[in-house]
Amino acid sequence: MRALNRKLLRDLWLMRGMTLAISLVIIGGISTFIMSRVTYESLKLTQTSYYINQRFAEVFVSLVRAPEAAAERFAELPGINQVETRVVAAINIQVEGFDDPITGRIVSLPDFGAPRLNVPYVRRGRLPVAGAGNEVAISEAFADAHRLKPGDRIEVIIRGHRKRLNIVGIVLTPEYMYAIPPGGLFPDYQRYGILWMNRKALATAYNMDGAFNNVVFSLQSDAFERDVIDGIDLILARYGGLGAYSRKDQFSHRFITDELHALEIMATIFPVIFLSVATFLLNIVISRLVSTEREQIATLKAFGYATSQIAMHYVKLIISITSFGIVLGVALGLWFADALCSMYQQLYSFPYLHFILNPAVMSQAVFVTLFAALAGTAFAVRRAAQLPPAEGMRPEPPLNYRATLIERIGLQKHLDEPSRMIIRHIARQPVKAGLTILGIAAACGILMMTNFQRDAINWIIEVQYGLSSREDLTVMFNDPTPYRALYSLGALEGVNNIEGFRSVSARLVHGHRSYRFKVDGIEPGGKLHRILNPSLEAIDIPQEGIILSDYLATEILQIAPGQLLTIEVLEGNRSVFKVPVVGTSRQYLGVNAYMNRSTLNRLMHEGPAISGVRLSVDPEYQINLYHQLRDMPRVAGTIVRDTAIEQFNEMMEKTILWFSFITALLGAFVAFGVVYNSARIAFSERSRELASLRVLGFTRAEVGYILLGEIGLLTLAAIPPGFLVGIGLSSYIAKSFSSDLYRIPMIVVPSTYALAASIVLISFAVTAALIWRQLSRLDLIEVLKTRE
Structure with missing residues (x-):
């Protein structure tokens, strides 16, 4: 076997270019x-560790106000493990040197002892001490955004009362890992902060002595969650309960869970694609290597080498080629994983990170890659091992040339001789040409898939903030406010246009399907916030009925226009009414249900009331307007349109687009690997033929044109089907990532097609340069020698 091992090393050295190209593809699959x-x-x-250590609650509920004695009834409910009543208040915050309005939420801490549930994780400093009325801990994201530290002071407005507080701690909590302001879609840590304060001090400031307006629960392991939630709602209904909900519906948890689900999808889709292409390349390389080594295999068998020894020789060759890619792929994948984990830790405010190098994952990656490589080349290895010596000593019969379709219809007169050779060679081996086109098309499709997400995100911004939400500023109130507040805000200097809206917490029910969200009552004929139909045309809100966003209607509630939707209001007098669905709207961020504002007020049995306003503001007066809003006690939150766009772009850059950049880089590896291997194999197969042409008088340029022209023609032919592959993969990604938080539209702009095609063509250009260099060094005498 030592002779075969030496042959193995020589083969690897001679195939070093193809080995590297295949390894690049394997590196892409393994590292992804x-x-x-x-x-x-x-x-x-x-x-999981964070949730357990900080005792993250499993059921949450907000209400208007309940006496502390009402909490004793929770003990009657089976399945509840622990209960924590709290006071939670909306506040305005003032930070020195920052002019924009800042809103936030302040959460009570027990006056004595640690919280039973949702325990803050102290990063710096400490929690407020018992009895301290002016101490507060703040969320780390808010502190970092304003460079605040323990010892600094901030001013807050709680229910109209201004209070100066000392920051004593910087904390994190699983409850607010993804904290968004009221009415917002994305975190804005500069303009929205979470604070923690002693219960007695907060209750006094918020007029909640002896009462609570928020409760969290943990459950026993055998509890029936739905029964517990129904029991909680029954107890708190008389106190203005807004409906209990489980952890799976808690916004921070749900968003992070969806992100983890997206990672699971990525871990399935991309490796399968990369490894499929790598297997395809290996099969071609080994098949053609066997074809060129027929005489060597026959000679080895004639000298007594067994079939199993020859088979093992090619198995070793495959494992050697694959192992190089595996080692580098594992190293690169761990490096990428470390960077990605650090990014997610910062994005979602994890206080620590358990970075796991699971041996099972490494073993699975190695096993799947080796299995795919060996399975894909099994036929070629079997053919090499079973080749009879007498058969192998004979050269392969030449393929028959025949007139191509181009020649049969008389177009050959427009082609020179080298061009006709290219067409004939492709026509006589259609399977080989088809597989080459398929491999290059797969590479082109991968490049399209990894870049279309940027197109989709740009389209989301255009639709959401260019066509639909065109207001400069959205102001949310703490409580429903009389409609006349609209005129007060509209009279402020710098306000050009203003529209009010009523937002009602509700449970939307259709058959056995339900969804807990809100119903927005908007004014007909609004210009700042427009509802878009599936064709992205503005539609007016009808006097009666409800319009649902398309995902909410079709995927969640599965309701069609014309059917009745039951709305169970979770605030005020908790009205229950049915309205017809009169249409659907196109929306990519979140989901919404829209009604006429006056109709919603009527069904709620209330006068004209609004929950917030949308404003168009003159940029010259923005700062003054912010100062006035900051001092208004009824303002619960402000959403600045430009800031929302910045936050959305930042979040996408840190998640989807960062991942897309890595996979696009790996996709470029695939493109080069496929094109280079196709050209290099063609060169090795046709070197004798090309040398013969040189001897017959063809110039080096003509011979190079014959070889590279074939690969170039196949590359060009692969680009259109590559676009189809890219569209198919992109559609699968878009559908897999759809959720009620956001949807990725299937939008591919011309620049993405151009970029994918350009990378493939650049790969061909680099390949052509490398092959031309080898062609220039072709030893005609050596190649044309009679094989011994």
Whole structure:
């Protein structure tokens, strides 16, 4: 076997270019798999550990006000483990040197002892001490955004009362890992902060002595969650309960869970694509290597080498080629995973990170890659091992040339001789040409898939903030406010246009399907916030009925226009009414239900009331307007349109687009690997033929044109089907990522097609340069020698 081992080393050296190209594709598959799986498992373990250590609640409920004695009834409910009543208040915050309005939420801490549930994780400093009325802990994201630290002071307005507080601690909590202001879609840590304060001090400031307006629960392991929630709602209905909900519907938890699900999808889709292409390349390389080594295999068998020894020789060759890619792929995948985990830790405010190098993941990656490589080349290895010596000694019969379709219809007169050779060579081996086109098309499709997400995100911004939400500023109130407040705000200097809206917490029910969200009552004929139909045309809100966003209607509630929707209001007098669905709207961020504002007020049995306003503001007066809003006690939150766009772009850059950049880079590896291997194999197969042409008088340029022209023609032919592959993969990604938080539209702009095609063509240009260099060094005498 030592002779075969030496042959193995020589083959690897002679095939070093093709080995590197195949390894690049394997590196892409392995590194994507390792990156996704390690990141997913690390974040999942970190999330679980964080939830357990900080005793993250399992059921949440807000209400208007209930006496502390009402909490004793919770003990009657089976399945409840622990209960924590709290006071939670909306506040305005003032930070020195920052002019924009800042809103936030302040959460009570027990006056004595640690919280039973949702325990803050102290990063710096400490929690407020018992009895301290002016101490507060703040969320780390808010502190970092304003460079606040323990010892600094901030001013807050709680129910119209201004209070100066000392910051004593910087904390984190699983409850507000993804904290968004009221009416917002994305975190804005500069303009929305979470604070923690002693219960007695907060209750006094918020007029909640002896009462609570928020409760969290943990459950026993055998509890029936739905029964517990129904029991809680029954107890708190008389106190203005807004409906209890489980952890799976808690916004921070739900958003992070969806992100982890996306990582799981990535860990499945991308490695399969990369490894499929790598298997395809290996099969071609080994098949053609066997074809060129027929005489060597026959000679080895004639000298007594067994079939199993020859088979093992090619198995070793495959494992050697694959192992190089595996080692580098694992190393690169771990490096990417470390960077990705650090990014997610910062994005979601995990206080620590459990970075797991699970041996099972590594073993799975290695096993799947080796299995795919060996399975894909099994036929070629079997053919090499079973080749009879007498058969192998004979050269392969030449393929028959025949007139191509181009020649049969008389177009050959427009082609020179080298061009006709290219067409004939492709026509006589249609399977080989088809497989080459398929491989290059797969590479082109991968490049399209990894870049279309940027197109989709740009389209989301255009639709959401260019066509639908065109207001400069959205102001949310703490409580429903009389409609006349609209005129007061409209009279402020710098306000050009203003529209009021009523937002009502409700449960939307259709058959056995339900969804807890809100119904927005808007004014007909609004210009600032427009409802878009599926064709992205503005539609007016009808006097009666409700319009649902398309995802809410079709995927969640599965209701069609014309059917009745039951709305169970979770605030005020808790009205229940049925309205017809009169249409659907196109929306990519979140979901919404729209009604006429006056109709919603009537069904709520209330006078003309609004929950907030949308404003168009003159930029010259923005700062003054912010100062006035900051001092208004009824203002619960402000959403600045430009800031929302910045936050959305930042979040996308840190998640989807960062991942897309890595996979696009790996996709470029695939493109080069496929094109280079196709050209290099063609060169090795046709070197004798090309040398013969040189001897017959063809110039080096003509011979190079014959070889590279074939690969170039196949590359050009692969680009259109590559676009189809890219569209199919992109559609699958878009559908897999759809959720009620956001949807990725299937939008591919011309620049993405151009970029994918350009990278493929650049790969061909680099390949052509490398092959031309080898062609220039072709030793005609050596190649044309009679094979011994």
